[in-house]
Structures are given as C-alpha cells and as structure tokens.
Amino acid sequence: MAGAPEAESHWPVPRRKRYSPTLVTTSDPGQQHSSARLGWRESNRAWWDERVPLHAASELFDVTGFQAGRDTLRPFEAAEVGDVTGKALLHLQCGIGLDTLSWARRGARVTGLDFSEPAIERARTLAAEIGVAGARFVAADVYNAAQVLEEETFDILYTGIGALCWLPDLGLWARTVASLIAPGGFLYLVERHPIAEVLGKDGRTVTRDYFLREAAVTDETGSYADQSAQTTVNRSVQWQHGLGDVVSTLVASGLRLEFLHEHAFTFYPQFSVLHQTVQGVYRIPAGQPQVPLVYSLRATK
Numbered sequence: 035m036a037g038a039p040e041a042e043s044h045w046p047v048p049r050r051k052r053y054s055p056t057l058v059t060t061s062d063p064g065q066q067h068s069s070a071r072l073g074w075r076e077s078n079r080a081w082w083d084e085r086v087p088l089h090a091a092s093e094l095f096d097v098t099g100f101q102a103g104r105d106t107l108r109p110f111e112a113a114e115v116g117d118v119t120g121k122a123l124l125h126l127q128c129g130i131g132l133d134t135l136s137w138a139r140r141g142a143r144v145t146g147l148d149f150s151e152p153a154i155e156r157a158r159t160l161a162a163e164i165g166v167a168g169a170r171f172v173a174a175d176v177y178n179a180a181q182v183l184e185e186e187t188f189d190i191l192y193t194g195i196g197a198l199c200w201l202p203d204l205g206l207w208a209r210t211v212a213s214l215i216a217p218g219g220f221l222y223l224v225e226r227h228p229i230a231e232v233l234g235k236d237g238r239t240v241t242r243d244y245f246l247r248e249a250a251v252t253d254e255t256g257s258y259a260d261q262s263a264q265t266t267v268n269r270s271v272q273w274q275h276g277l278g279d280v281v282s283t284l285v286a287s288g289l290r291l292e293f294l295h296e297h298a299f300t301f302y303p304q305f306s307v308l309h310q311t312v313q314g315v316y317r318i319p320a321g322q323p324q325v326p327l328v329y330s331l332r333a334t335k
Contacts, residue, residue, distance in 0.1 A: 074249060074271040075175065078200055079149050082129075084267040085257045086152040090130055092259040097132075101164055105139065106132045114295070114330055115222050118142035121189040124214060126176050127197040131157025131169070137192065138166045145170045145188070147179055177206055180213045187216035193223045195301075195328065198280065199272040202249065208283035215335040221289060223333075227296060227326040228276050230304065237305025237318065246274050277329065289333035296326035 089095050096104060119141035125134040128146030130153050138144040138161075146169070148154055154173040161169040174182040191214055201207050211221050234241035249271050256263045281291060299315040300308070304327070308316040318324050 074202065075149070077269050077271055080267045081270045082150040083152050084265055085259070086130060086150060086156055088257055088263050088265070089259045090156055092257075094259040095130070095132065097130075097160070100132055100135075101160070106136045107140075108301075110297070110330070111222075111224060112140070114293075114332060115190065115192070118190065122187075122216070123190040123192055124179075124183075124188040125192045125194070126179060126211070127193060127200070128157065128171070129153050131160055131171060133192070133194050134171075135161060135164065135166055135169060138169050139164075142190070143168060145172065145183070147172045147174055147176065147182075149173065149175045176201065177203070177210060180210055183214070186214070187219070188214055189216055189219040191215050191219070191221045193221070193225075195224050195226060198223075198225055198275050202273050204275055204279055204283045205286070208287040208289075211284070212287035212289055212335060215289070217335055220292065220332050220334040221284070222330070223280075224328065224330045225280075226300070227329045228274065229325050230300065230327045231274055233305060233325075235306060237307035242274075244274075244276065249273060281331070284331075284333045289335055292332040292334055294331045295329060297328040297330070298324045298326060300327035 090097050100106060118137055121142050123137050123142040123144050125131075125137065125144065125146045128134045128148045129150075131146045134144050134146035134157065144166075146154070146157055148157075148171075151173045154171045157169075157171045161167075161171070172182060191211055193211075198204070198207070215221060228244065232240050232242040232244050250273070251269065251271050253268050254270075255265050255268050257265070277294075281294065285291060299311070299317040301315060303310070303316050307318055307322075309319055310316050317327070
C-alpha cells in the first residue's frame with residue numbers, strides 16, 4: 035500500500051466528538067443487514083434531515099464562500115482522480131452537494147444522490163444559485179441507486195470522507211457501486227482510516243476494538259459541524275469497517291484495485307497529539323511514530 039504526499043486542505047476544521055456508543059448486537063448477521071437495517075436507516079435519515087439547515091449555515095461548510103467560488107475538493111483528490119472534463123460523475127451520499135458541484139465546476143457532468151430529501155433540495159438550490167444548470171440531484175437510498183437511476187452507468191463514481199460508516203452492508207454497497215460504473219470507469223473513494231477510528235482522544239492509545247462490526251448507537255446533540263447546536267433528533271447508528279473489508283468487497287464485486295494510498299494526515303484536530311502544518315493539515319509531530327489517518331483508493335471496472 036503506497037503512501038501519498040501531504041496535501042493542502044481547503045476546509046475549515048471541526049473539533050470532532052469522541053463518542054461512547056452503545057452497541058447493538060445480534061447473533062444473526064443476516065438480521066443486521068435486513069429488517070433491522072430499516073429502523074437504523076430511518077433513524078439516520080431523520081438525523082441527517084434535521085442537520086441540513088444546521089450544516090448549510092455552519093462555518094465548517096462555508097456555503098457563502100462556496101457560492102463565491104471556493105473549491106471544496108482537496109488537491110490530492112483532484113490529482114488522484116485526474117481530468118474530469120466531460121466525464122459523467124456520480125457522487126453517492128452527496129449531502130448538500132458542495133463536493134458534487136465542485137466536480138461540476140471542474141467540468142464533470144454530475145449526478146448527486148443522497149437519502150435525505152432536505153439535503154437534495156438544498157443541493158438543487160445551490161446548483162441554481164451558482165449557475166450549474168446541468169447538475170442533477172436524486173433523493174434515494176444508496177442501496178437503491180441502481181434501480182432509481184434505471185441502470186445508468188458513469189465514468190467516475192465518487193464517494194467522499196465520512197460515508198461508509200453509515201452503511202451496514204459493504205458487500206451490497208460494493209455490488210451497487212460496480213453496477214453503476216461504465217466499462218473502463220472507476221470508483222474513487224476517500225475515507226477516514228479505520229486505524230484512526232480506534233484511537234483514544236490523545237491519538238496514542240488504542241481504546242476500541244479494530245474488529246468491532248456491531249452497530250454502534252450514539253445519542254448526542256449537535257453535529258460535527260456545530261457541536262453546540264441544539265437538536266432534537268439525536269439517535270444515529272454507525273458501523274466500523276476494516277480496510278481489508280473495504281478492499282475485499284470491491285474486488286469481489288469485480289473491480290480491479292489501481293491504488294490504495296494511506297495518508298499520514300487528516301483535516302481537523304482529531305487527537306490532542308496532532309499539530310497543524312503549514313499546508314493546513316493535521317499530523318503527528320515529526321520524530322514520533324506515524325499512523326495513517328486517511329486513505330484513498332481507486333478501483334476500475
């Protein structure tokens with residue numbers, strides 16, 4: 035697994051809560067990924083629906099700056115994806131569409147898909163406000179994307195950081211992704227490294243089981259974009275996925291891995307040990323043992 039060069043971050047940086055989740059377990063893995071998932075999905079959709087206006091108004095998302103031309107894509111993402119001019123690009127779990135529309139500004143023909151109706155409505159409004167007439171936004175569950183998009187295929191399928199933790203079934207996700215990619219096209223995924231998800235607040239000690247696969251339920255007010263916000267829908271459910279799980283499910287779906295890059299930096303002060311570099315990213319100080327904090331991969335059909 036190759037390392038990747040440090041990159042400049044154009045994002046403001048949130049101070050992320052470290053949750054102490056309640057685990058929801060079941061002896062039947064199939065139950066976790068079938069009827070039980072419906073309840074978790076509805077909880078998560080309600081959580082996201084309430085936070086759309088909160089996120090759109092937050093300093094972290096900086097919608098005003100985006101409307102004025104700010105690019106939300108990080109330089110290493112643009113470099114690893116390459117020229118998107120004229121390419122059909124699908125962004126799964128697009129939220130309010132800032133990254134989707136940043137790809138559109140770079141010349142891609144974009145479709146954004148998210149299960150939150152308010153998020154999709156905000157994305158459509160943003161597209162109109164910045165004059166990106168060709169952007170399409172679709173409200174649908176990621177697992178139903180192929181059916182909703184009527185088997186349409188795309189040159190590039192993009193999934194940004196913080197998406198996979200909301201999905202219980204990686205195998206179904208990978209098969210859905212593969213079905214949406216045109217021959218010769220590729221998936222580009224950027225995610226928090228699972229190693230970073232098991233470290234404590236200091237960033238030096240392991241406090242959570244890397245191999246934990248049960249659903250983790252949290253009940254916290256606010257959001258990563260505004261932790262002081264008063265919210266009423268606070269139950270959310272997430273899953274932890276190992277790096278081997280992600281790669282193996284993609285390969286099993288028929289995709290060919292081009293690269294897997296592990297990055298020794300992240301985009302916010304996730305741990306007390308991290309320091310901000312002149313490039314605007316956060317990393318463990320030089321001379322101390324380094325661990326990957328983010329990874330990116332590209333897999334071709």
